[in-house]
Amino acid sequence: MQSPVNWALLGLVIERPSYAYELAQRFERTYEGALSLSSTSHVYTALRALEDRGLVEEIPGSGTGRQPKPCYRATEGAVEHYQRWLVSQLAEERRRQRLFAMELAALMSDPGLARGVIDGYEQACVREGGDSPLRATNERSPDLGSRLANRLACEQNRLAVGARLEWVQYVRRELKALAERRAPAR
């Protein structure tokens, strides 16, 4: 299953069983700015996909009555699948970083061009670090889980900025060495 929306919904169901409409509302609140639903019916499609894979199930008896409103819960094996998927995100980040390095390498025939990109990338990182909210100003949501998620995401991003900045220094050294190696031939 590749859809980040499906996995995100599974996470919400693991957190606590919910009705589809309630899930759509929790989704909007929790993933605002990170993921979006194409429409409310997107939740039903996703729940069906999760049900087909045996990751969620209707709570028996919850979909009965005059206006049936089934409540969904995670199945026994769902948490393990969800954990494995979270860890696999690391590989996705590695793939993106590798792709960027490969794209940058296309400019290596002219180290000046590559340096220009690196300058811009470095500045984008520094600004991202500066714009990162401080803990004291990052506590708007009344929901404890959302506040913790915000803080975790914020800290991860701030640390990632540091890793990127260090990587930029490494790229600079490599570009400088490359320019020096090429200089005598000119």
Added chain:
Amino acid sequence: MSLLELEAVGKRYGAPARERLVLSEVSLHLEAGELVVVWGLKGSGRSTLLRVAAGIEAPDSGTVRFEGRDLAEHGEDLLGGGVGYCERTFRYAEGERVLEQVTVGLLARGVPPRQARARAQRSLARVDAEQTAAQRLATLEDGESVRVAIARTLALEPALLVIDEPIRGVDLLERDGILALLRSLADEGIAVLASTSESTGLAGADRGLVISEGELRGAPPAELATVLPLRRPAGRRAAG
């Protein structure tokens, strides 16, 4: 005229035969109420830049001006009052307890003891460390120790606070408290120049700069700004 102006500052260390360039043509302007954080790895020139900006060290070339006055000529007069360089270490000979440490600089400048103590206590309250006043320095947590060091500098009422690595060694959950304190000092009108080797130290800054191999990099080239949209979120205060 900016509050602090560094123009084409150069600094070298070492004997002539093995000289090492530490700062190369560094230019930087800082306004009142602005928080600028310089990120750099060990050996990048980060700490030297701060010491030169505060007038602790003289540059080999270029100029450093504070309120229009050359720090090379007026450094001694300006250090402490106008320019506050925040040392994170304490000299135990100046007192083993927090209040003594925060008071000593005021006494040295001729402030009567009672007034000096009152100002020191206000300064500790300003950094949320008033409860440490009677504590021995050795009993302070890392975060408290940074707050006390800042209080000691603030007691002298500087217009510019310079601090090297304010969050180094501070507990992970307490770092933001220190950064929020620096942010609030800038919001009150003090210019703050800080350095960091950790990217978390950039949070809350009006401007982040990078230093490596003695070169300070600031705003991106205009042509790249259009390629890489470097927007600030709405509602952020504009850089000064």
